[in-house]
Amino acid sequence: MFEIFDYDFMQRAFLAGIIIATLASVSGTFVVLKRYSMMSETLAHSALVGVAVGLVAGYNPLWVAVIVAVLSAWIIEYLRSSFSLYSDAILSILLSGSLAVAIIIVSLGGAFNNSLLSYLFGSILSVSNEDIISISIFGTLSLILLLSFSKELYFIAYDEEVAKTSGIKVKALNFLLVTVVAVIIALSIRVVGSLLIGALMVIPTVSALQYRVGFLKTVFISLFIAIFSVIAGMIFSFYFSLPSGATIVISVIVIFIVSLVVNKK
Numbered sequence: 001m002f003e004i005f006d007y008d009f010m011q012r013a014f015l016a017g018i019i020i021a022t023l024a025s026v027s028g029t030f031v032v033l034k035r036y037s038m039m040s041e042t043l044a045h046s047a048l049v050g051v052a053v054g055l056v057a058g059y060n061p062l063w064v065a066v067i068v069a070v071l072s073a074w075i076i077e078y079l080r081s082s083f084s085l086y087s088d089a090i091l092s093i094l095l096s097g098s099l100a101v102a103i104i105i106v107s108l109g110g111a112f113n114n115s116l117l118s119y120l121f122g123s124i125l126s127v128s129n130e131d132i133i134s135i136s137i138f139g140t141l142s143l144i145l146l147l148s149f150s151k152e153l154y155f156i157a158y159d160e161e162v163a164k165t166s167g168i169k170v171k172a173l174n175f176l177l178v179t180v181v182a183v184i185i186a187l188s189i190r191v192v193g194s195l196l197i198g199a200l201m202v203i204p205t206v207s208a209l210q211y212r213v214g215f216l217k218t219v220f221i222s223l224f225i226a227i228f229s230v231i232a233g234m235i236f237s238f239y240f241s242l243p244s245g246a247t248i249v250i251s252v253i254v255i256f257i258v259s260l261v262v263n264k265k
Contacts, residue, residue, distance in 0.1 A: 004239075009127075010125070010234075012128070012131075012132060013125050013234060014234055016191050017248070019132070019139060020135065020139075020188045020191050020192060020200065020230070022139075023135075023139045023142065023184045023187075023188070024184060024188060024197065024201040024204075024226060025205065025223045025227075026143060026223060027180060027184050029205045029222055030150075030153050030181075031177075031201060033158070033205075034177075035087065036091075038091040038095070039073075039091060039178070040201040041091075041095055041198040042076065042092075043181065044069075044189055044194035044198060045098040045102070046071075046094065047065040047066070047069040047194060048189070049098050050066070050067060051065045051102070051119045052105040053068070053105060055106070062186070065119075065189065070186075072098065073181065075094070076091065077175050119193065120195055121193040121246070122191055123193075124234075131191075138187060139184060139187060143180075156173060188200075192248065196245045196248070200229070200230075200249070204222040205218070207221075207225050207252070208221035208259075210262075210263040211259070211263060229248055229251040230248050232248075233247040233248030
């Protein structure tokens, strides 16, 4: 079984997967509690626009994706807070619009190739040392910011109006949250793909919430589920020659179903 670790690319894949699982599950807890579950999918599709621009213009797709995802996150939060629009409506509009723009850009630029497909479905086995360093540095900074304001963000997720009257800078912290989530998603699509990152960010938290054990324990359970799903998915992917990103998502869905059954009462 341990021969899987004899290959350098598998070692990098496991390391990158565990880092992404950690970032996605912790940030996903706040996203789910704010009923922003569609945020991950929307920002993933927005990041795909950045990937398309990068491929067509000859820039690094990863960093263009980060910029576009952050800008999209700011637009979403601005529309939600300034125009009193429903969050799910805003997310649905941007999700559809981003995907349409990405398709148009790659069609005009003739950039629909294997590089774009790797960002769509993920290419965890081709992760380089440079990718791991980038994910680690910027992911760690994002996580530190998130955890530094975790109490305030939890308060806002619980009751935004009460948080405002308590003197918490709700608007600034909401922008901070969506920015951090945007960066994490943009960094992650190279590993698990824009079509799959939403599942890794949302499903572990939803599974953990079934146990009803409080906020902190929910975060740890979500973290465990995400990491376990990545490891299990990678192992099944290796031995049964299955797509790694999809196998990871199937693993986390199976755990979600088990959580539902175990906590049915």
